[in-house]
Amino acid sequence: xxxxxxxxxxxxxxxxxxxxxxxxxxxxxxxxxxxxxxxxxxxxxxxxxxxxxxxxxxxxxxxxxxxxxxxxxxxxxxxxxxxxxxxxxxxxxxxxxxxxxxxxxxxxxxxxxxxxxxxxxxxxxxxxxxxxxxxxxxxxxxxxxxxxxxxxxxxxxxxxxxxxxxxxxxxxxxxxxxxxxxxxxxxxxxxxxxxxxxxxxxxxxxxxxxxxxxxxxxxxxxxxxxxxxxxxxxxxxxxxxxxxxxxxx
Amino acid sequence: xxxxxxxxxxxxxxxxxxxxxxxxxxxxxxxxxxxxxxxxxxxxxxxxxxxxxxxxxxxxxxxxxxxxxxxxxxxxxxxxxxxxxxxxxxxxxxxxxxxxxxxxxxxxxxxxxxxxxxxxxxxxxxxxxxxxxxxxxxxxxxxxxxxxxxxxxxxxxxxxxxxxxxxxxxxxxxxxxxxxxxxxxxxxxxxxxxxxxxxxxxxxxxxxxxxxxxxxxxxxxxxxxxxxxxxxxxxxxxxxxxxxxxxxxxxxxxxxxxxxxxxxxxxxxxxxxxxxxxxxxxxxxxxxxxxxxxxxxxxxxxxxxxxxxxxxxxxxxxxxxxxxxxxxxxx
Numbered sequence: 001x002x003x004x005x006x007x008x009x010x011x012x013x014x015x016x017x018x019x020x021x022x023x024x025x026x027x028x029x030x031x032x033x034x035x036x037x038x039x040x041x042x043x044x045x046x047x048x049x050x051x052x053x054x055x056x057x058x059x060x061x062x063x064x065x066x067x068x069x070x071x072x073x074x075x076x077x078x079x080x081x082x083x084x085x086x087x088x089x090x091x092x093x094x095x096x097x098x099x100x101x102x103x104x105x106x107x108x109x110x111x112x113x114x115x116x117x118x119x120x121x122x123x124x125x126x127x128x129x130x131x132x133x134x135x136x137x138x139x140x141x142x143x144x145x146x147x148x149x150x151x152x153x154x155x156x157x158x159x160x161x162x163x164x165x166x167x168x169x170x171x172x173x174x175x176x177x178x179x180x181x182x183x184x185x186x187x188x189x190x191x192x193x194x195x196x197x198x199x200x201x202x203x204x205x206x207x208x209x210x211x212x213x214x215x216x217x218x219x220x221x222x223x224x225x226x227x228x229x230x231x232x233x234x235x236x237x238x239x240x241x242x243x244x245x246x247x248x249x
Numbered sequence: 250x251x252x253x254x255x256x257x258x259x260x261x262x263x264x265x266x267x268x269x270x271x272x273x274x275x276x277x278x279x280x281x282x283x284x285x286x287x288x289x290x291x292x293x294x295x296x297x298x299x300x301x302x303x304x305x306x307x308x309x310x311x312x313x314x315x316x317x318x319x320x321x322x323x324x325x326x327x328x329x330x331x332x333x334x335x336x337x338x339x340x341x342x343x344x345x346x347x348x349x350x351x352x353x354x355x356x357x358x359x360x361x362x363x364x365x366x367x368x369x370x371x372x373x374x375x376x377x378x379x380x381x382x383x384x385x386x387x388x389x390x391x392x393x394x395x396x397x398x399x400x401x402x403x404x405x406x407x408x409x410x411x412x413x414x415x416x417x418x419x420x421x422x423x424x425x426x427x428x429x430x431x432x433x434x435x436x437x438x439x440x441x442x443x444x445x446x447x448x449x450x451x452x453x454x455x456x457x458x459x460x461x462x463x464x465x466x467x468x469x470x471x472x473x474x475x476x477x478x479x480x481x482x483x484x485x486x487x488x489x490x491x492x493x494x495x496x497x498x499x500x501x502x503x504x505x506x507x508x509x510x511x512x513x514x515x516x517x518x519x520x521x522x523x524x525x526x527x528x529x530x531x532x533x534x535x536x537x538x539x540x541x542x543x544x545x546x547x548x549x550x551x552x553x554x555x556x557x558x559x560x561x562x563x564x565x566x567x568x569x570x571x572x573x574x575x576x577x578x579x580x
Binding site for chain 1: 445459527
């Protein structure tokens with residue numbers, strides 16, 4: 001369901017940490033309803049770029065255009081407000097809490113005077129609904145996260161992003177620590193999200209996997225964006241060459 | 250190693266672990282009932298109305314301080330300043346009521362305010378100073394003990410004025426008010442921890458500080474509130490201890506007997522809480538306090554020497570720590 005509609009655009013985005021120029025005037029287009037893969041070697045600036053988009057870092061220069069509107073992303077809360085939600089590599093799940101409480105952590109549904117009481121029923125209902133929507137196989141939402149498989153955890157973290165109104169979901173190396181079966185589960189999850197019209201930004205080291213799932217492949221090298229290719233027009237050899245710093249003709 | 254297990258094997262291992270954890274968590278109920286039955290037969294006068302009320306009174310003092318302590322532990326903060334807060338609040342109570350002639354309500358309010366101030370102080374050191382609570386509160390306790398010593402001039406302040414003990418230990422349905430206050434604290438604690446957003450944040454912050462922070466939980470505020478709650482219940486306990494003894498109880502130890510940091514810690518750990526935060530249920534804690542109180546009371550009635558009783562209690566803490574570490578390894 002890839003489209004040509006740009007939902008998010010970075011404009012000459014720039015970020016330095018002291019002498020390290022991590023992101024160099026990057027102008028990147030993220031396409032709506034598509035899987036936008038961001039690849040590059042360690043230290044290429046992928047993580048920094050993603051953190052700028054998710055509001056975890058503030059740029060030194062440049063800006064954003066979201067749904068055609070120029071905007072700032074003031075912090076994680078500002079990113080949520082724009083429908084941008086990051087699923088961190090370590091997922092930021094609390095092991096000793098159950099699935100529902102993890103999905104609503106930091107954005108709990110409340111009721112009663114002063115909104116201080118938890119709306120347990122409402123959260124349970126919505127958690128079931130969101131997990132059903134993404135076809136997650138989690139038999140019991142009251143299960144502690146510590147007892148879940150890697151794929152199930154990813155689903156919980158994505159569920160949390162969706163509950164926060166995530167339309168643009170950033171997934172940082174979602175399959176890095178997973179086995180074959182779990183990896184397939186996560187790829188299916190990404191596919192499901194795309195079929196529901198969500199935009200996915202996928203950071204991955206795994207070129208094969210990127211070619212399997214992505215609609216657009218963007219390559220970073222030494223803080224610069226070398227280019228973006230629609231998957232069907234790219235070859236693995238070309239992408240690997242770009243990752244190693246060879247500009248495409 | 251887990252990577253080599255199949256999905257099915259993982260599930261079975263997970264279920265066994267959960268069963269064992271369930272036993273470790275709820276064993277305290279069984280053990281407490283068993284201990285009670287044993288003393289009914291072995292300890293003379295144990296099963297008399299008068300002694301049962303005595304047990305409840307002792308348990309209430311340890312119970313209230315432990316209730317707040319639990320909240321701090323759940324937020325991942327081992328608050329070791331309990332005795333310092335007790336000392337400041339007991340001296341405040343005695344000074345205001347006896348020497349400065351404050352009314353009873355004003356005395357109680359100021360003693361509780363002293364507790365809140367102590368909790369805020371702890372919060373500043375822990376949060377702004379970014380110092381582990383265990384160490385930070387050990388240091389602040391020293392400051393609090395010194396303040397109490399200074400205020401009281403190193404003397405025990407005896408309360409001759411009528412009204413404090415009588416008011417605080419009014420019997421309702423034959424049971425002293427301190428026991429009702431304890432039950433009230435646990436009901437409030439239960440509702441707070443299981444039914445409110447703050448409670449959810451306390452658990453989450455204790456279980457995983459970083460994940461909570463990334464998820465938008467106001468972790469620093471949560472830690473501050475937890476430390477204030479812990480100090481507030483310690484101050485409340487101090488008022489009751491002072492009223493009961495009709496004098497300031499320096500260091501909170503000598504008179505209260507079982508009201509101290511170590512008892513609170515033992516109870517919390519026996520109740521299935523994790524030393525590292527985020528795990529445990531407050532109602533189990535109440536049972537653990539009853540267990541420790543019954544243990545001390547029963548042994549005393551059997552004329553076991555105090556030294557031996559202290560050794561037994563010491564072992565209870567050792568056992569509790571072992572259980573806690575086992576638990577932490579399993580999760």
